[in-house]
Amino acid sequence: MAITRDDVLNALATVTVESGGATLPESGRLSQVVIDPGNRVMFSISIDPSEAERFEPIRCEAEERVRAVPGVASVLASLTSERGPNTPPPAARRPPGGPSAPASAGAVPPRQGNALPGVRHIVAVASGKGGVGKSTTACNLALALRAQGLRVGLLDADIYGPSVPKLLGLSGKPRVIEGRVLEPMQAFGLKAMSIGFLIEPESAMIWRGPMVQSAITQMLREVAWGELDVLIVDMPPGTGDAQLTMAQATPLSGAVIVSTPQDLALIDARRGVTMFRKVSVPILGVIENMATFVCPHCGTASAIFGHGGARQEAERLEVPFLGEIPLTMAIRETSDAGRPVVATDPDGPQATVYRTIADKLWANLSGAPAGRAAPRIVIE
Numbered sequence: 001m002a003i004t005r006d007d008v009l010n011a012l013a014t015v016t017v018e019s020g021g022a023t024l025p026e027s028g029r030l031s032q033v034v035i036d037p038g039n040r041v042m043f044s045i046s047i048d049p050s051e052a053e054r055f056e057p058i059r060c061e062a063e064e065r066v067r068a069v070p071g072v073a074s075v076l077a078s079l080t081s082e083r084g085p086n087t088p089p090p091a092a093r094r095p096p097g098g099p100s101a102p103a104s105a106g107a108v109p110p111r112q113g114n115a116l117p118g119v120r121h122i123v124a125v126a127s128g129k130g131g132v133g134k135s136t137t138a139c140n141l142a143l144a145l146r147a148q149g150l151r152v153g154l155l156d157a158d159i160y161g162p163s164v165p166k167l168l169g170l171s172g173k174p175r176v177i178e179g180r181v182l183e184p185m186q187a188f189g190l191k192a193m194s195i196g197f198l199i200e201p202e203s204a205m206i207w208r209g210p211m212v213q214s215a216i217t218q219m220l221r222e223v224a225w226g227e228l229d230v231l232i233v234d235m236p237p238g239t240g241d242a243q244l245t246m247a248q249a250t251p252l253s254g255a256v257i258v259s260t261p262q263d264l265a266l267i268d269a270r271r272g273v274t275m276f277r278k279v280s281v282p283i284l285g286v287i288e289n290m291a292t293f294v295c296p297h298c299g300t301a302s303a304i305f306g307h308g309g310a311r312q313e314a315e316r317l318e319v320p321f322l323g324e325i326p327l328t329m330a331i332r333e334t335s336d337a338g339r340p341v342v343a344t345d346p347d348g349p350q351a352t353v354y355r356t357i358a359d360k361l362w363a364n365l366s367g368a369p370a371g372r373a374a375p376r377i378v379i380e
Ligand code: ADP
Pocket: 127, 129, 130, 131, 132, 133, 134, 135, 136, 137, 163, 237, 289, 290, 325, 326, 327, 328, 329, 331, 332, 333, 335, 336
C-alpha cells in the first residue's frame, strides 16, 4: 500500500511544537519528507542546539504519529541544527539580513564530549572530486589496518554514491537490535555501514542538506560499532558545504586525501586540505592513486598521468605523503567484484602497497591524540 507525503504531513499536523499551538508542519522546522519505495519515511526537525532537550520528546512523538499511519514500514526522524536548501530556519530565528553568510571557522568554541564511545580514532578518507578511487582506497586501507590486527569499521558517508556494499560484496539489510540501533554488517573482518544498505540506490539522490548530515550522524551514532581501533569514513567527494559540515560535525582524529597525479586533480586535493584545515582536522597524509599504469600483459609501469605530483604537492602543503597506488587491472576487477584485493590476495603486490600505506597512516595516527573533539562551526 503506497503512502503519500500528505498522509505523513497530516500525521505530523497532530504534533504541537510551540506554546502558541503551532504544529510541526506550521513551525517552519520540518525538512522535506522523504518516502522511499519501501515505504520508509525520513524527515528532520530543525532546531537550535540549545533546544535539543525540549525537542527530543517532540521528535519521538512525531515518529510515533507517523509510524501509526497505515502502510508505513519504518520512520527515521532526527533533530538537526544545520540548515540546508530544503530546511528553512524557523521564521522567528531568521537573521534580519536574509541570506546565509558563509561558514566561518572558530565562531563558537570547540564542542566537547562528542566523541564516539568505544571508537579510538575516526579517520576521514576524502577527495576533492569524484572518481579518483577514494572508496576503493578507503576500503583497502580499512582491510590493511585490519590485517595488522586492529579492530576496524568502515562507514560509507558517500551518500550520493554509496559504494561500500558493492566493494565488500554485501547485500541485505542491517538488523535492528534495539530501538533505533542498527547492527553493522560484517565482511572480511570489517564492520560496515552504508546508506546503500538502508535505502534504494535511486532514493539516495534526493537526500539534500540537513538530511545528508542527519543520516550520516545516525550511521555514526545509532550503529552498534562496539570497540574499534579505527573507524574509516568514506566521505562524500568534493569540498562543498555538505562536506565541510560533515568534517566539523564528526569527531575526526584526522583526514587522508586521495588524489590522482594530474594537475587538475591536485588542485582539488589542495581544496580538500584547506577544507580540513579550516575546521582544524589534522591531515594524516596524501595518497596518490592511479600513480602509474601497470600493463596487465607485460607488467611494465608507465606514468600515463604524469608522476610524483601528489608527493610534491604534499611537501608544498607540509602534510605527510603516504604513498602511491598503481592503476592495475587487479585493483579494478577485485573492487568491482566485491572481493577487495587486500582481503583476497593479501600477499600480492597491490596488497603490499596498501599495507605499507596503512602502516604509515597508523603511525601518524597513533601519534595523534585519540577522540579529539571537533570544533564547531555555525552556518547561519
Ligand atoms: P571514488 O570513490 O573516488 O568515486 P572509486 O573508488 O569508486 O572512486 O573508483 C572509481 C573506479 O576506479 C572504480 O571502478 C575502481 O575500481 C577504479 N579504481 C580505483 N582505484 C584504482 C586503481 N588503483 N587501479 C585500478 N582501478 C582503480
